[in-house]
Amino acid sequence: MMSARTSATQTGRTTVLSVARRVLPALGKPLLFAALMWLAAAAGEIAIPGTPVPITLQTFVVMLAALMLDWCQAAGAVVLYLSAGAAGLPVFAGGASTAALFGPSAGFLIGFLPGVIVTALLRGNARLDSPIHAAITAVRFFGAALIGSVAVVYLFGFAIQSLLTHTPITVVAIASMGFVAGDIIKAAVAALATTALAKLR
Template sequence: MNQVLAAPRARAALRFWGLALLGSALLAASAQVSLPLWPVPATLQSLAVLLLGALGGARLGVAAVALYLAEGAMGLPVFAGGAGGPAVLAGPTAGYLLGFLPAAWIAGQAARGGPWRQAALLLAAHLALFVPGVLWLAGFVGLERAWMAGFVVFLPGTAVKTALAFAVLRAARR
């Protein structure tokens, strides 16, 4: 009896981690689409994080982000500009990278509910990654500069990427 139950569980686990690995690859690819701003580059990563959570669910989105961060910590060139290694997770962008975890979880909550709830949760997810990002960056450049160079400059792109994630989620639900 246990073997009968174990096979579907093993297949489900294999499918889940396979999808999480694909999600981490999507996130790595999105990091390479980058505008080299200083001190934080503008990338498509936040859009990928929103889509991973919204389309895959909170658990899968967080798992994909966690794999991505582990891959980068091990030195794989998955971060913006092909960077990798633990130094990136101690540098100016570390707060944003870690902010992907709660952002993916919040975006995962958008999979359920009507359009207003989905839009609000996607926006909240996008903004949530800025909290640890700006706070961590402030340790490098000061709070005022972190606010301007690490948040305000990204607002137009945040609006566009959030709207894109919403449109993709709505289309996928149809």
């Protein structure tokens, strides 16, 4: 006959395994996207004349996270990424770390968090049972990315850069139009890519 202690031990192991099966996948996706944000920053940057903030693929990865994960996981990925930089790891553009959170790019980096949450909450569920519904889903994803990952992120970015550089926000906005155009294209690509991936799943 199985002893009470053995039974309790087996029950405990079953509970731990059950929790691990639920928790590990939930942690894995934010970790993956946090690593992708770092890789996108490390892949290189393009300088834009008139602004101290370079173009990178980070915003594209942020959009993908928001469109592919639930809002908690997407926010977790951004928090992990920002925390790594705050801890001194060179995960930001140009190999920067903590200093970037107090420099001209700070607002854009901080804006990733509310931006990814807004995008994930606005995107809705993918409906792919017909070409028309798939097209509507792609348009909805695009709109969510524009509002959250572009408008919200830039709102934070412009405001904080204006404050730190003592430059009128209109001047900052005009100088950043190259970023805005690029991110609109990224939003379209991210929407199409995530819709296609959803169809494959």
